[in-house]
Structure formats: structure tokens, C-alpha cells
Amino acid sequence: MSDEPLAHLDTHVEELLAAVEALNSLEELIASEPSLVGKRSVLSSLQKSLGSLSPEERRDAGARLQEARRRVDEALRVRRVALEQAARDAELAADYLDLGDVVAGGVEVPLGVGHPGIVALTQYALEEVFVGMGFRVEDGPEVESDWYNFEALNIPPAHPARGMWDTFYLELGEPESVVLRTHTSPTQIHLMERAVAENSLPLHAVMPGRCYRRDTPDARHLASFHQIEGIVVDRGITFADLAGTIDTFTRAYFGPDIDSRLRPGYFPFTEPSAEFEITCTLCRGEGCRTCSQTGWIELGGCGMIDPAVFDAVGIDAGEWSGFAFGFGIDRCAQMRHEIADMRALIENDVRFLRQFS
Amino acid sequence: MRVPLSWLSEFVDLPDSLDELIAVMDDLGLVVEGVERVGEGLESVVVARVEEIHVIEGADRIRRVVVEAGAGPVEIVCGATNFSVGDFVPLAPVGAVLPGGFEIARRTMRGVVSNGMLCSGRELGLSEDHGGLLLLDPSSTPGELLTSSLALAPDVVLDISIEGNRPDAWSLLGVARDLAARFARSLRMPAVATPQGEGETRQSAQVSIEAPDLCGRFTLSLIRGVRVGPSPEHLARRLTLAGMRPISNVVDASNLVMLELGQPTHAYDADRVGARTLRARVARPGEVLTTLDGVSRALAQPGRGLGDSGEDLVIVDGDDVIHGLAGIMGGALGEIRDSTTEILLEAAFFDPMTIARASKRHGLRSEASHRFERGVDPELALFAAARFVQLLEESVPGLEWVPGPLDVLGELPERSRVSLSDHDIERALGVSLERATVVRLLEGLNFTVREEGGLDVIAPSARLDVRVGSAGRADVIEEIERLYSSTRMPRRTPSWPQPGGWTVAQTLRRRAREVFCALGGHEVWTPTMVSETHAALTHPTSPRIRVANPLAVEESILRPSMIPGLLQVFARNAERGLGDELFGEFGVVFTHPEEAEKTRRARGGAGGTIEVELPEETERFTLLLARPGDDARRAVVTARTLLARLGLDDLDVESIGEAPSGWHPSRYARVLDTRSGVELGRVGEVDPELVRGASPDSRRLGLVDLDVARIVEAARIRERDSRVRVPNRFPAALMDLALVTPNEVGADQLRRVLLRASSLVESVTLFDVYRGDSLAETERSLAYAIRLTSTERTLSDADVADARRALLEAAASLGATLRSTS
Numbered sequence A: 001m002s003d004e005p006l007a008h009l010d011t012h013v014e015e016l017l018a019a020v021e022a023l024n025s026l027e028e029l030i031a032s033e034p035s036l037v038g039k040r041s042v043l044s045s046l047q048k049s050l051g052s053l054s055p056e057e058r059r060d061a062g063a064r065l066q067e068a069r070r071r072v073d074e075a076l077r078v079r080r081v082a083l084e085q086a087a088r089d090a091e092l093a094a095d096y097l098d099l100g101d102v103v104a105g106g107v108e109v110p111l112g113v114g115h116p117g118i119v120a121l122t123q124y125a126l127e128e129v130f131v132g133m134g135f136r137v138e139d140g141p142e143v144e145s146d147w148y149n150f151e152a153l154n155i156p157p158a159h160p161a162r163g164m165w166d167t168f169y170l171e172l173g174e175p176e177s178v179v180l181r182t183h184t185s186p187t188q189i190h191l192m193e194r195a196v197a198e199n200s201l202p203l204h205a206v207m208p209g210r211c212y213r214r215d216t217p218d219a220r221h222l223a224s225f226h227q228i229e230g231i232v233v234d235r236g237i238t239f240a241d242l243a244g245t246i247d248t249f250t251r252a253y254f255g256p257d258i259d260s261r262l263r264p265g266y267f268p269f270t271e272p273s274a275e276f277e278i279t280c281t282l283c284r285g286e287g288c289r290t291c292s293q294t295g296w297i298e299l300g301g302c303g304m305i306d307p308a309v310f311d312a313v314g315i316d317a318g319e320w321s322g323f324a325f326g327f328g329i330d331r332c333a334q335m336r337h338e339i340a341d342m343r344a345l346i347e348n349d350v351r352f353l354r355q356f357s
Numbered sequence B: 001m002r003v004p005l006s007w008l009s010e011f012v013d014l015p016d017s018l019d020e021l022i023a024v025m026d027d028l029g030l031v032v033e034g035v036e037r038v039g040e041g042l043e044s045v046v047v048a049r050v051e052e053i054h055v056i057e058g059a060d061r062i063r064r065v066v067v068e069a070g071a072g073p074v075e076i077v078c079g080a081t082n083f084s085v086g087d088f089v090p091l092a093p094v095g096a097v098l099p100g101g102f103e104i105a106r107r108t109m110r111g112v113v114s115n116g117m118l119c120s121g122r123e124l125g126l127s128e129d130h131g132g133l134l135l136l137d138p139s140s141t142p143g144e145l146l147t148s149s150l151a152l153a154p155d156v157v158l159d160i161s162i163e164g165n166r167p168d169a170w171s172l173l174g175v176a177r178d179l180a181a182r183f184a185r186s187l188r189m190p191a192v193a194t195p196q197g198e199g200e201t202r203q204s205a206q207v208s209i210e211a212p213d214l215c216g217r218f219t220l221s222l223i224r225g226v227r228v229g230p231s232p233e234h235l236a237r238r239l240t241l242a243g244m245r246p247i248s249n250v251v252d253a254s255n256l257v258m259l260e261l262g263q264p265t266h267a268y269d270a271d272r273v274g275a276r277t278l279r280a281r282v283a284r285p286g287e288v289l290t291t292l293d294g295v296s297r298a299l300a301q302p303g304r305g306l307g308d309s310g311e312d313l314v315i316v317d318g319d320d321v322i323h324g325l326a327g328i329m330g331g332a333l334g335e336i337r338d339s340t341t342e343i344l345l346e347a348a349f350f351d352p353m354t355i356a357r358a359s360k361r362h363g364l365r366s367e368a369s370h371r372f373e374r375g376v377d378p379e380l381a382l383f384a385a386a387r388f389v390q391l392l393e394e395s396v397p398g399l400e401w402v403p404g405p406l407d408v409l410g411e412l413p414e415r416s417r418v419s420l421s422d423h424d425i426e427r428a429l430g431v432s433l434e435r436a437t438v439v440r441l442l443e444g445l446n447f448t449v450r451e452e453g454g455l456d457v458i459a460p461s462a463r464l465d466v467r468v469g470s471a472g473r474a475d476v477i478e479e480i481e482r483l484y485s486s487t488r489m490p491r492r493t494p495s496w497p498q499p500g501g502w503t504v505a506q507t508l509r510r511r512a513r514e515v516f517c518a519l520g521g522h523e524v525w526t527p528t529m530v531s532e533t534h535a536a537l538t539h540p541t542s543p544r545i546r547v548a549n550p551l552a553v554e555e556s557i558l559r560p561s562m563i564p565g566l567l568q569v570f571a572r573n574a575e576r577g578l579g580d581e582l583f584g585e586f587g588v589v590f591t592h593p594e595e596a597e598k599t600r601r602a603r604g605g606a607g608g609t610i611e612v613e614l615p616e617e618t619e620r621f622t623l624l625l626a627r628p629g630d631d632a633r634r635a636v637v638t639a640r641t642l643l644a645r646l647g648l649d650d651l652d653v654e655s656i657g658e659a660p661s662g663w664h665p666s667r668y669a670r671v672l673d674t675r676s677g678v679e680l681g682r683v684g685e686v687d688p689e690l691v692r693g694a695s696p697d698s699r700r701l702g703l704v705d706l707d708v709a710r711i712v713e714a715a716r717i718r719e720r721d722s723r724v725r726v727p728n729r730f731p732a733a734l735m736d737l738a739l740v741t742p743n744e745v746g747a748d749q750l751r752r753v754l755l756r757a758s759s760l761v762e763s764v765t766l767f768d769v770y771r772g773d774s775l776a777e778t779e780r781s782l783a784y785a786i787r788l789t790s791t792e793r794t795l796s797d798a799d800v801a802d803a804r805r806a807l808l809e810a811a812a813s814l815g816a817t818l819r820s821t822s
């Protein structure tokens, strides 16, 4: 039996496993790998010696050899993971810093010129105009239930008007019951509910924020964008107040020579509803390609709050009336800074970012 | 909706100026989105007679054709083959510019000169046909202008967008009605046929409604003597201009009626409808219908839409065989064939919501469903049938519309009735309008108006959008405002006594942004929806908040952190050699309700009747320090500076506890507000393994990640104590103490103890940290500069000595001892 090639296989395997266990560093492991499992290894030479066996014997011996190789490979893998972990632990330990011990005066921080985001910059400019006009600024959440995003705004399920907004739904609760808000209008509902609960009407607020629509991004649209919405609920508020507010804002923000006009539109949560347009800021009303030669550019939507919305939040439409309006912050930025492609806003190239201050 | 002006002008006289018409339509809310001029570019196209046709040597796709166009033979190279000698065809001579701007030039092909082009219907913009040349009437004269031969007037087609609350405007007649009311001109109704002939419809056909809530009206007309063929040229052209393809006279008549009046109709081959009976019923689970588009659809299956129980209304025949999905699309069974001679014409009213749900559920939109889901005038059905017969008669003289068309009613919406006072109008619009004007405008839209003190207004049947009560009042006032003109409305800027302003949180956010910029930061905007890989970098095990219908799988999870987004911004800029910056983002990150500290709950579900759990939204301000030399130390200093500027200068930076995923495990600390103990945020470095993935070189990336709401809360508490201390005039004594301190005692912790050690201690500032050979590994020396001062007197040596003793005792309470100077 002494000429049986695998007579000492078990011994060889034990020796190899011990050798693997004895490896103390990644460098050692890499250096020893060829002699442990490579072409120069004991297992490889045993493989070559199988040629003298009969086919059946060779099959059995081959299987045994393969099993031996698997055990050594596995040991090597485990050892590698352990050594890598040890190396990382050592690196991290050497890196250790008690951040409570950082001496403020001992750390030099470079001086640099910073740049606020174009969206924040535009939003702040808009807010300042509205605060000057007596509006408070309010925030709202980005994820809403369908009730706040739609139904309380007089858009019941399956209402064709839901098609006006391409909605991202979340996999939470019942299907289509939780959405990424498609507009800032649900914040209107939150504010009115709060005002009713706190008995704090009237309400004059603007609500800037991020919204989401399932639009494939292009030069004019991003799947996420920013809107600013305004709401007034007070006694004796009329359509004339809405038109006047839009006009005052337009002139204050875009300049005294920029006019505004309303034309009938449809939003389920306002009635009457209107789209509002402003004098094209590029051609100043002369007519150009951007405004399709009309001299006007559509900016947003507005209208008198629909009695159904007042109903949903429990406001007496006999006593109170109000209006709401909304438009894109990014779109204002695009117009003001003549940004041809909106996608530049999410590219975050520092050469773009550096232009805002 | 495409509106050919030649067609529109049949119903109302239009202004001569197109610009004026467009302006008025815009002002009426019938927004003109496109203006297409058709028939232009045909001015120089003439009629030509084919004289000779010759093969061109070596060419099998083109032939040499000689035509006569009134001025002697013209040689043309032509690829079409659908004509022979003697036929009349259109010729665009050299120099002609065809619709679409294609200019005809003299060309040489295979050595043969072509002096113009013989045209197909599509090349002339007259039809969709591109199979061969447009063959003209044999009675034409060579050389005659094509426009006069075809009696083609140049036309203008307006593309207008109709708002969702204008079901009545989805038709030419509806658009015309608005214009007639605005211009105070009369509206001309189209001519219609009347039933005639033998017998009564009920003797040969039956109709019934088994779901009266879903089908409000079902009319059925039996029409005999039909011959299916092409529509007359002018009707086919009308359809083409309106954007629909002519198919056959029967189908075309149905489509023309829909475009003209807004009422979809459906024509069945009467012989293919079992027992000549049609019924409207709810589909049963397990039933299947193959619609005309060839798709097999399982019916009565609950949909994904909120509150969608899967109710399908189907039209079945006397053998209960399903013929169509009501109001959306028919099946092939009852379809009109060339051999059809008798038709059953369905004109019905279906519940808008049912159609909307089914159309969405089956992903099946048609011109019909589009109109039904908005609400078709329930009174229109038989008028539409009469118009259908009238149009079909043009190609089938002697057509017989059997008297007594069937008309079965289900539950019909009632016409809304609204009371309206002059005060209501003024209260809404801010202007008082003359009573006579209001009445004229409303009556122009077919509202019934009775004056009884105020106005008693009944909406026309076409206006299902008009509601009742105060909402209905708003609807009617909107119509008045719209017809009167928004641009003529007065403007008044309101004012109120309440001041405008920002919340504390907003003010703080603004200030934080300013400080960030002052520190050299670049504000970026990274995606809210991220990939699994991104989410796993910082939150390997948290439950994901998934988007059910993402645009791409890389944007399918609501971000749990902004760190991966910032790393990506750095990596992209670093690729261009522009990454050496301080980046930061103000934004919201999301936590699954299962893991949320405080689960947000809100009304949800159909009718707002159930409670839904929403993700927790945390506003964070996250900074990535990527300049050369940036590291955890700079992150600490940056965070301290920023927070101090927001009034939070009493902080604990604690390097204890395990770092979260994504952070450097041994260079991480929590930042706590000392007074409240609240964690305001975290500072440290990005895990070196992540840096290797993001950075082209080996560098450290500092991180500051702050919780905005907690900062606001801490700052709010801080602001309540707005007293300041006036520094006293007595000289201060300065003292440095180097204290050997166990590692587990924080520098801030020790500083605070020293501060309280004696009433004389004015301030304590850490100025040096030493670790090294002379000290054990478990300790380090912290050196503080201490200012002592009294509000009452100049300090004596004894005072200073007492204070020093007190300071050392306090230090000893934390295990810190004076470092020996030897």
C-alpha cells in the first residue's frame, strides 16, 4: 500500500491547516499562498501523481484530493478575513482620536468663500417679499397621506384630476395611501386645521417646500422640485384681492415693469381658479421664442379656496373666504438666472455652485 | 383637442382676426397651445394628366413619367406605381414648397431629369395615405390648381387644452357655445335627422339597464339600409384635420358626432348582437373580454387604486355575451363589417367615476372614456343619434332610422340648482356686476336663470361639474367670472393687522446657512430617492421606505441619510479635479414608521376614514469636509463654531459609544447640548473604507451631521434666559493647570467641573492636550487656561491659592491630578 499516492494525504492536510493558522499578517499570507495551494503546493504534486492509477481509483482519489483542497482553501479564506479585520482594527486603533480633546485654538481652518444653494437663495428672496406683504412663512412634511395630498383638497380617489399630478406612491399601508407630496398644497390643509383647532383664524401664510412628481427629468422639469404656496383666509377676501396680491408680488420680485394677468384655469381646490402669467422677463413683453411670441410666461396657479376644502377642514365658508396661489421656486430661479437646463441644479458641479452668493 | 376653424365656424361666427380669436379663447380658459395652418404650401400644386410611363434603364424602383399640366409635356421621375396613363395626379413643380417646408428642386436620377414631383396624400398634408400618388377626379382639368380642384380652402387648426372641470367643452359645439356667449352671438345647432320608416324599434330590439347606479341612460337606435363604405371626402378631411383617421362611413360618423357634440356612440352590427338585445350590467369575477385592441382583460378584479373594488360595467347581448367595456372600448364580436346592413347604435350615459376607475385599472384610455369620465351631457344621447344618422345619410341616401328609438333610464345626476344673490357675486369677485350682464352670460351657457329677488340658477344638463350649495355657488360664479373675463377683473392688494415673519426654526436655519457660507461651504442638493447601495452605506439593517412606482431602481428608496449623496457630490467633483471643498446640504431624511421614535399618524384612505402611519421626517444639516487637511478635528471645530453662532456654545463632544455605519469607528463623537443633554448631532470622519471608494487619493473626509429640530429646541430653551453678564472692572488672575486625566473623562466634563469649583472662576479654556511617554496609555494631560475674578475686589494671593486648591479638589473628584512639572 506504500505506493498508494494519497497514503499521507491526511497528514499533509493537517500540516497545511496548521501552516495557515500560523500566518500572522496579510503580507505573510500573500507570500505563502503559492506554496500552500498553488502549483508548487503538496496538493498539486499529489494531483500529478494520480496518473498511474486506474480510472476508478483515479476518480476516488480525485474526489478525496478535491475535498482536501476545499478544506485548505476555506481555512485560507477564514484566515484572510481575520487578518484583514485585524489589519483594519490596527489601523483604526492607530487612528484613534478623542474628539472631546480637540483644542479649538490648535486647529487651523482654512478661510474660504462659501455659496448658498440657488434654491435657498431664490426661496429666501421670495419669502422676503411675502413677509413684507404680511405673510408668515410655514413648513410642511414631504410625505403625506393621500387624504392631505388629494382628498381634503377636493380630489377624491379615481377623480380624473388626480391625473394632473404624476404621483410617487410609497410602499406603506394600503396601496396609494401614502405619497410623496406632489405640491405644497397639503400644507394649506395642515395650517387650516391648526387654525381651526387653535381658533386662530385669520391665516396669511406662504409655504415653501420640496415636492415630487413622477416626471422623467428634462430641461424644464425635475422629478423633485420646489414650490412656494400662499394662502389667505380672512373676512371679506375676494378675487380682486387675489389678483392684487399676485400683481404686487410680481412687481416686487421681478421688477416694476413686469405685469401679471390671470386667465381661467382648473384646480379642484380653488373655484374660481386661474393660471397666472407674467410679462416675459426675457423680452419684456415684446415676444420671443421663450414665450412663444406671446410676451407672457406662465408662472403658477391660483384661485379662491373651494368651499369643499373649507368643508374638509371645518371652516365656515359663510364667515370666511380666502385664496391660494402657488408656483415653482426653481422655475423662478431658472427665469431669473436664465438657466437653460434645470438639470444643472442637481449636478452640483462646484463651477455652477460658485456663482451664487 | 384639435379644433379646425372651418368646422367651428359652422356653429358660431368667428372674429376675422385669428389673433383676436386666440386671445379670447385664452381668456375663456380654452387655452390655445398650438396653431397649425393647413392647406398652405399647396398654392403651386397643379393637376396633371399622365401621358406616358417609361422604364428607366437599370432602375426598378423608379420610372420616367411624362405628364401634361397645361403647359406642354413635363418629365418627372416617380417611384409610385399606383397609376396608369390617363390618370389625374397632383404635380408639385420645381420651386414649390410643400407643407412641412420641403422645397421641390430639379433633380437628376439615373441620368433622367425630374422637373418636379408627383405627390401622395401624405406629402400634401391631406391624408395619411402614403401608398401611392393621390388620384384625382377624372373630370379634373390639367393645369388647374389642386386647391380649386379639391375645393380645398386653407384652414387653421387650433390645438386647445380643456380644463378638467369643463366636460361641456370637450366638443366643437361646447367651444362654440363659450364663444357665442362671450361675443353675444347666436349658436347654430347642427342639422339632425328624424326617425322614419316602418314599424317601431321595440318590435325588433331590446335594451335594459341592470346597474342603474352605473348606467344612467341607455338609448338604442336601429338603423336599416346601411352600406358600409368610405366617408365623403369633406367628412374624411374634417376627421383628419381633427386628428382622427377615417375608417368607414359608419365609424367616421360616430367619431364626427363625438368630436362635434361630445357624446361618444357605439355602432354594433345588428345581426351579430344576440337577440338584438343589449343590457348594461356589472361584470362578474372570472369573466374575460378581449377588447378591440386585441388585449384579453380579466374583469371584476379589484385594482391597486385607492378604494377600487374592481367594478366593471359591461354591455352584454341577449345571450349574455359580453360586447364591450361600457364607455371605454368594445370587443370584436359586434364590430361593423363591410357586409353590415343594419346597425344598432348605442348612445348612453355612464357614471363618470366608474369609467374613470375602470379606465385606470385596465390601463385603457380611449376618446370615449376620456369624455365619459369627465361627464357627458345625459340629455344628449338621442340628439347625438339623430346627428349620427344625418351624417351617415350623406354617404347612404335612403337610410332608415326606425321610429321609436329605445331610451331606458337608470339613475341620472340631477341638474344642480343654486341660489345666487348680487352680494354673493360681489363677495367672491370683489366687483358688482349688472344683473342683466350676469343673466346674459349664464343664459349663453344654457343655465336656466330666474330672478326672484336674487337669482335662482339651474345648471344645464351638460354641466355635471356644477355642484350644489355654497360649492355650486362658487362654480356658477366661476362661470360668470370666466365669461366676463378675468383680465377685466379689478385688483386690490389686501392688508391685515397681523405681521408677517418667520418661525424660530426658519430664522435659525437661515442663520446656520449664513455661517456655513461664512465658513466657505458650498450648498448642494442631492436626491431624496436613492439606491439600495446608497441606503446600505449608512443604514445596513434599517427597514427601507420604498417607492412603489420609482422612475428607476437607483431612485427607489427614501434616503435615510444625506452622507452618501454628499460623498457622491464630492466624488463627481473630484473626478474633475474640483473636489477640494466644504460641501453641505440642508434636507430631510426619512425613518420607517417601524423604527421611528415618534410615528407620524394621519388621516388617510378613501374618505379619510382610516389612520395611516407615515415615515418620520428629520431635517438634518450635513457637512462633508473634503479640503486638503480636513479631518475629524476640523469637523469638531466647524460644528462648534456653527453651533456657537446659533447660541449653543456649551457643548459636550463625547467620543464614546459605537460609531454608526459609514463613520470612522475611532474618529467619531456625539455632540450634546450640555444644559439639556440632548444630542444635537454627530461629528467625525467618513469610514476610510468608504473614502477609498469615493476619493481618487487617500485623504480624510470630515463629517458634521446636525439635527435641525433639536438645535431649534435647544436654542429656544437657551433664548428664554436672555440676561447677559456685565464684565466687572477688577483685574483677573490667570492660571494654567495641566491635569493628568483618565481617558474616560471628557475634556468638556472636566472643564465644567472646574468652572463650578469656585465662585471666582470666570472661564476655563482647554489649550493643550498631551499624550506620551511620561504618561500611561489610559490617561492624557489636559491643559486649561483659567481666569479668576471677583465681582467685589482685586484678588489677593490667598484668594488665588484657595481657588487653586478648590480647582484641584474638583479635578480630583474626576480622577484628574496635577501633572508634575519635573
Ligand SMILES: [Zn+2]
Binding pocket: A280, A281, A282, A283, A284, A285, A286, A287, A288, A289, A290, A291, A292, A293, A295, A296
Ligand atoms: Zn418673451
